[in-house]
Amino acid sequence: xxxxxxxxxxxxxxxxxxxxxxxxxxxxxxTLDRIERIDPQLNSFRIVLAERALxxxxxxxxxxxxxxxxxxxxxxxxxxxxxxxxxxxxxxxTDSFPEPAASDTEMVRRLRAAGxxxxxxxNLPELAIHGFTESATWGVTRNPWNPQHGTGGSSGxxxxxxxxxxxxxxxxxxxxxxxxxPAAACGVFGIKPxxxxxxxxxxxxxxxxxxxxxxxxxxxxxxxxLDSAIYLDVTSGESKEAGAPPAPERPxxxxxxxxxxxxxxxxxxKAPRAIAPPSVSEEAKxxxxxxxELLRSxxxxxxxxxxxxxxxxxxxxxxxxxxxxxxxxxxxxxxRLELRTRRYGQLGGLVSERLVQRAAGEVAERxxxxxxxxxxQFDVLLTPVMGGTALPLRHxxxxxxxxxxxxxxxxxxxxxxxxxxxxxxxxxxxxxxxNGLPLAVQLIGRYxxxxxxxxxxxxxxxxxxxxxxxxxx
Numbered sequence: 458x459x460x461x462x463x464x465x466x467x468x469x470x471x472x473x474x475x476x477x478x479x480x481x482x483x484x485x486x487x488t489l490d491r492i493e494r495i496d497p498q499l500n501s502f503r504i505v506l507a508e509r510a511l512x513x514x515x516x517x518x519x520x521x522x523x524x525x526x527x528x529x530x531x532x533x534x535x536x537x538x539x540x541x542x543x544x545x546x547x548x549x550x551t552d553s554f555p556e557p558a559a560s561d562t563e564m565v566r567r568l569r570a571a572g573x574x575x576x577x578x579x580n581l582p583e584l585a586i587h588g589f590t591e592s593a594t595w596g597v598t599r600n601p602w603n604p605q606h607g608t609g610g611s612s613g614x615x616x617x618x619x620x621x622x623x624x625x626x627x628x629x630x631x632x633x634x635x636x637x638x639p640a641a642a643c644g645v646f647g648i649k650p651x652x653x654x655x656x657x658x659x660x661x662x663x664x665x666x667x668x669x670x671x672x673x674x675x676x677x678x679x680x681x682x683l684d685s686a687i688y689l690d691v692t693s694g695e696s697k698e699a700g701a702p703p704a705p706e707r708p709x710x711x712x713x714x715x716x717x718x719x720x721x722x723x724x725x726x727k728a729p730r731a732i733a734p735p736s737v738s739e740e741a742k743x744x745x746x747x748x749x750e751l752l753r754s755x756x757x758x759x760x761x762x763x764x765x766x767x768x769x770x771x772x773x774x775x776x777x778x779x780x781x782x783x784x785x786x787x788x789x790x791x792x793r794l795e796l797r798t799r800r801y802g803q804l805g806g807l808v809s810e811r812l813v814q815r816a817a818g819e820v821a822e823r824x825x826x827x828x829x830x831x832x833x834q835f836d837v838l839l840t841p842v843m844g845g846t847a848l849p850l851r852h853x854x855x856x857x858x859x860x861x862x863x864x865x866x867x868x869x870x871x872x873x874x875x876x877x878x879x880x881x882x883x884x885x886x887x888x889x890x891x892n893g894l895p896l897a898v899q900l901i902g903r904y905x906x907x908x909x910x911x912x913x914x915x916x917x918x919x920x921x922x923x924x925x926x927x928x929x930x
Contacts, residue, residue: 463491463622464927467532467684470625471572474521474531481517481531485510485574488533492576492623495930499599501608501617503538503548505577513574520572528691530572535627537615538578539585540565540675541659550583550611551798552594553790563656564628564675564692571691579614579627583798584784587861588638588843588869589853590614593795597850600643601928602894606847609642611635616643616678621930626684632673633777634843634872637884637899640678642847644886644895644923646914647678648685649872651905652879653701655692669780670817671698672773672876680924682915686713689907700879702905709911717912723762723831724749724839728870731770733863735870738845744887744896745841751920752839752913764831764838766874769824772816773873774866778805779813800858825878829904836909838901842884844868846894871899881907885914886923 462484465473473479489507496502510533517531536542539549541558542565548554561569569575580590580598590598590613598613600606601621608617615627616639629636631649640647655675657668677688686709694704705712726742728735753759782805788794794802831838844867853861875882882901890896902910918924 460622460927462487464680464924465625466681466924467529467625467679468681468687470532471529475526481514481521481574482511484531485514485533485576488576488624495621496623498604498930499601499617499621500596501579501598501614501621501623502535502577503580503595503614504545506545506575510574510576517572517574525572527572528687529568532573532626533576533624534568534573535615535618535624536565536575536578537612537628537630538581539630540628542575542578545578548595550581550585550592550595551788551794553788553793560659563658563695567692568628573626576624579618581611581614583795584781585611585630585632585635586781586798586801587611587853588634588865589848590639591851591854599850600847600894601930602644605850606894607642607850607852609638609843609847612678613639613642616640616645616647619643619645619678619680621928625680626688627678628675629678630673630675631876632669632780633773633876634869636676636678637842637872637882638869640884641842641895641897645678645680646682646685646883646885648676648883648907648910649875649881650674650676650689650907651702651881653696653698654689654907656694656696658697670776670813672776672780674876682911682918683710683713686710686911705908709907712908712911713915715912717909717916720757720836720909720913721834722749722752722757722759722837722839723835724759725761725763726841727763729766729770729874731774731866731870731873733867736844736867737841737870740890740896741841741843741845744898745839748887748898748917749839751917755916755920762831762835764828767824767827769828769874769877772820772824773877775808775813775816776877777873779808781805782808797858797861801862804858804862821877828878832903836902837913840871840899840901842871842897842899844870846890846892846896875901880904881910883910883914885917888921
């Protein structure tokens with residue numbers, strides 16, 4: 458596979474297939490060859506499903522001959538190994554789930570119905586609980602920009618695969634930053650949709666769609682804003698979650714292709730405190746300042762304005778920790794979990810059911826009322842994604858559950874609030890640091906307004922292109 462094809466967007470690959478420039482079989486086979494050649498350097502894939510993918514490519518060719526025009530027909534994609542694919546186990550970063558999934562997750566069903574071909578499943582930390590992608594069972598996933606650094610987490614395998622040009626799209630999920638943190642670490646685009654935008658059914662851990670007490674959402678990692686918009690278009694709908702937003706008035710892809718107009722944008726580098734005080738580097742703050750200046754030059758009104766955080770971190774911590782306790786309690790073979798994971802579960806058990814219900818209910822409503830006042834004046838909030846660039850590999854290795862928890866809540870301090878409140882939030886590449894690692898900023902929008910974020914992110918992409926820069930692999 459040529460570099461140009463490997464790093465082409467999903468939209469471009471779909472057009473290559475439609476025009477006859479490439480057959481689905483040629484595209485999938487070259488993708489599999491590239492994964493075989495490059496992924497041993499990264500360990501982004503838990504399993505590659507070559508035989509199954511090639512069989513589906515043959516089916517895609519038959520559909521093409523019949524005039525089928527599915528939007529992602531023949532495009533190779535990857536799935537995070539917490540998303541069910543019928544007939545394959547979802548290991549959730551462990552070796553505690555040996556049984557194959559009985560059916561596709563609803564998001565996966567819709568993705569495949571759009572013509573996408575799953576070539577494999579990507580790595581994540583145990584039970585998706587960490588902001589790094591390392592596990593005793595499946596090893597360490599490396600950053601394509603510097604293999605001595607990690608990918609963030611928990612969707613680190615998906616972000617690494619996309620950044621390395623192994624696939625143009627990979628599914629992801631986000632309970633406290635797990636789409637945005639890996640996107641930032643790996644220099645790709647990732648948007649956490651509004652809660653309920655994409656169905657969570659069935660979730661192998663939580664059938665009733667209440668993963669991490671309602672903080673988790675599904676989404677993807679992509680190299681371009683348009684690809685994420687297309688992903689949202691083909692996977693959204695039919696969610697049964699409370700507060701799920703209505704369908705958009707026009708496709709998200711239209712928003713990604715349209716100018717955002719002149720917006721009122723707030724920026725802030727002040728993070729809420731959760732369990733430990735926030736730690737934010739000057740480079741992370743500088744990326745926000747530089748992006749703010751670029752947005753101002755594009756005609757937007759950009760002002761410094763800190764949200765009224767209050768004690769929002771208390772509610773975030775309660776939901777996150779009790780959610781992990783719930784997950785650990787549901788594992789069919791808990792003795793196979795890492796000791797640190799089991800300790801996380803025990804710490805989460807200290808959060809009472811009454812406390813977590815208040816945190817997700819009446820107190821969350823007060824948090825929304827207070828923090829959402831910012832959106833009475835502004836269309837978008839601009840912040841860092843995390844406290845700096847991607848951390849070195851094994852940065853947390855050997856640390857106790859409590860020390861890991863303190864360290865991560867300090868460094869990954871900007872993302873979890875928006876899971877608690879439900880707002881859409883996107884990680885947008887913002888150049889590179891002095892050590893050659895990607896920088897990123899976070900855009901947060903009003904509840905249900907992914908469209909504005911996609912338009913604004915696409916404008917930044919046009920002004921400061923990132924997809925043309927490729928890691929040396």
